[in-house]
Amino acid sequence: MSRCEELFAEARRYIPGGVNSPVRAFRSVGCAPVFATRGEGAYIWDADGRKYADYIGSWGPLILGHAYAPVTEAVCAAARGGASFGLPTEREVEMARLIAELVEGVELVRMVSSGTEAVLSALRVARGFTGRELIVKFEGCYHGHSDGMLVKAGSGLATAGRPDSAGVTAKTAAETISCRYNDVGEMKEIFAAHKGEIAAVIVEPVGANMGVVPPAPGFLESLRELTTAQGALLIFDEVITGFRLSLNCASGYFGVTPDLWTFGKIIGGGLPVGAYGGRRDVMSVVAPLGPVYQAGTLSGNPVAMAAGLAALKTLRGAPHIYKELAAKGERLRRGLAEIFKKCDIPACVQGIESLATIFFTEGPVRSYDDAKKSDTARYARYWKSMEKRGVLLAPSQFEALFISAAHSGEDIEYFLSCAEEAARGGEL
Numbered sequence: 279m280s281r282c283e284e285l286f287a288e289a290r291r292y293i294p295g296g297v298n299s300p301v302r303a304f305r306s307v308g309c310a311p312v313f314a315t316r317g318e319g320a321y322i323w324d325a326d327g328r329k330y331a332d333y334i335g336s337w338g339p340l341i342l343g344h345a346y347a348p349v350t351e352a353v354c355a356a357a358r359g360g361a362s363f364g365l366p367t368e369r370e371v372e373m374a375r376l377i378a379e380l381v382e383g384v385e386l387v388r389m390v391s392s393g394t395e396a397v398l399s400a401l402r403v404a405r406g407f408t409g410r411e412l413i414v415k416f417e418g419c420y421h422g423h424s425d426g427m428l429v430k431a432g433s434g435l436a437t438a439g440r441p442d443s444a445g446v447t448a449k450t451a452a453e454t455i456s457c458r459y460n461d462v463g464e465m466k467e468i469f470a471a472h473k474g475e476i477a478a479v480i481v482e483p484v485g486a487n488m489g490v491v492p493p494a495p496g497f498l499e500s501l502r503e504l505t506t507a508q509g510a511l512l513i514f515d516e517v518i519t520g521f522r523l524s525l526n527c528a529s530g531y532f533g534v535t536p537d538l539w540t541f542g543k544i545i546g547g548g549l550p551v552g553a554y555g556g557r558r559d560v561m562s563v564v565a566p567l568g569p570v571y572q573a574g575t576l577s578g579n580p581v582a583m584a585a586g587l588a589a590l591k592t593l594r595g596a597p598h599i600y601k602e603l604a605a606k607g608e609r610l611r612r613g614l615a616e617i618f619k620k621c622d623i624p625a626c627v628q629g630i631e632s633l634a635t636i637f638f639t640e641g642p643v644r645s646y647d648d649a650k651k652s653d654t655a656r657y658a659r660y661w662k663s664m665e666k667r668g669v670l671l672a673p674s675q676f677e678a679l680f681i682s683a684a685h686s687g688e689d690i691e692y693f694l695s696c697a698e699e700a701a702r703g704g705e706l
C-alpha cells in the first residue's frame with residue numbers, strides 16, 4: 279500500500295469519505311487521492327515523495343504558484359503580529375480599496391471567508407434590496423454549497439452525476455430557477471413567466487464548473503439588458519474569474535458591469551477568503567448601514583488579508599503576467615487540439631486565458647447539456663495517463679485546468695508531450 283493509500287484508509291475512519299471536500303476523493307478516476315505534502319512554484323509533492331506538475335492549483339487561488347515567496351513572507355509576518363482580533367485592521371481597508379480601484383463598478387465591498395459565503399450574502403443583499411424572492415442561476419454553474427445554489431449545480435455535483443443535493447427543502451429549491459447557459463431565449467421566457475418576481479440573475483461570466491464554457495458573444499450583454507429592464511440585479515460570480523481573466527476581472531474583460539460581484543480564491547492568496555461587493559446603493563442595505571444582516575468572526579482576517587494583498591499587489595505590479603498566462607493557455611489549447619485531431623480522438627479543447635478543459639466530444643460545448651455528452655471514461659483514462667507521467671489534473675471532466683505564472687513554457691511543452699505520447703500509444 280502506498281502512503282497515500284494508507285492515509286486515505288485512515289482518513290476514512292474519521293472524515294466522511296476521507297476528505298474535507300468531495301472532489302478531493304478522486305472517485306471519478308477510481309484511485310486514492312494525492313495527499314499533498316509540499317508545493318513550490320508549479321510543482322507539488324505527495325506523501326509518497328512523487329513530484330507532480332500541478333494544474334489543479336488549489337482549484338484556482340494559486341495564480342502565482344505554490345508558496346510564492348512574497349505571499350509566504352506576508353503570511354508569516356502577519357501571523358507574528360496576531361492571527362485575529364475581531365476588530366478592524368488597516369489591511370482590510372487596503373484590500374477593499376484595492377478591489378474597488380481595480381474593478382470598475384465596485385464601490386463597497388465586504389470581506390467573508392469563502393466563496394460560498396460571498397454568494398449566499400450577495401443573494402441575501404439582492405433579495406433585501408429588491409424585495410423579491412426568486413433567483414435565476416444557470417445549469418452547470420457552481421456557486422458554493424448554500425441551499426438555494428445546489429440546484430442543477432456543476433463541479434462536484436456534476437462529477438457525482440447528482441444535479442441537486444439531499445437536505446435542501448423543496449421550498450428553498452423552488453426559489454431558484456435554472457436556465458441553460460448561453461441560452462438568451464430561455465432567459466427571456468423565464469423573465470416573461472415571472473414578471474416582477476426575480477431578485478437577481480447570478481452567473482459565472484465564464485462557466486468553469488462544468489468544464490470551461492466561455493460566454494457566447496452577446497450572452498452577458500443580454501443578461502445585463504434583461505435584468506435592467508426588469509428591475510432585477512445581475513450578479514457576476516467571479517470566484518474563479520476574478521483577477522484570473524484580467525486584473526479588472528471578467529466584468530472589465532468583457533466590458534459588462536453587473537450590480538454585484540462575488541470574489542474568492544485569488545484574493546486570498548491561498549488562504550480562506552471571499553468577498554462580495556458592488557454598487558453603493560445596493561451594498562448600502564448591508565448591516566450596520568441597512569437591514570440585511572451578515573457578519574463573521576474571522577471576516578477580513580489579518581493573516582488572510584496579508585496573503586491576499588501580497589498576491590493582488592504582485593499582479594497589479596506585473597500586468598505582463600496576464601499576457602504570459604494567455605500565451606501559455608493558448609499554446610496548451612492549440613497543442614492539445616492538434617494532438618487529438620492527429621490521433622483521431624473526438625475532443626473539444628475549450629478555455630480562455632489561463633483556463634482550459636478538454637471535453638471528449640465533438641464541440642463546441644456551450645451548455646451543461648453539451649458538457650454531459652463528453653466521454654467521462656475517456657477523461658478518466660486521459661487523467662491516469664497524465665498522472666502516471668507526473669502531470670496532475672483535476673480528476674473530473676467537469677472542472678477547469680488552471681495555469682499559473684509559475685508554469686514555464688517548458689512545463690507546457692512537457693504537458694503536450696505527455697498527452698501526445700498517451701494519445702499515440704492508444705492509452706486513451
Ligand code: PMP
Pocket residue numbers: 337392393394395397420421422423433482487515516517518542543552
Ligand atoms: N463560486 C464559484 C464560481 C466557484 O468556483 C466556487 C468554488 N469552486 C464557489 C463559488 C464556492 O467557493 P468556496 O469553495 O470558497 O466556498
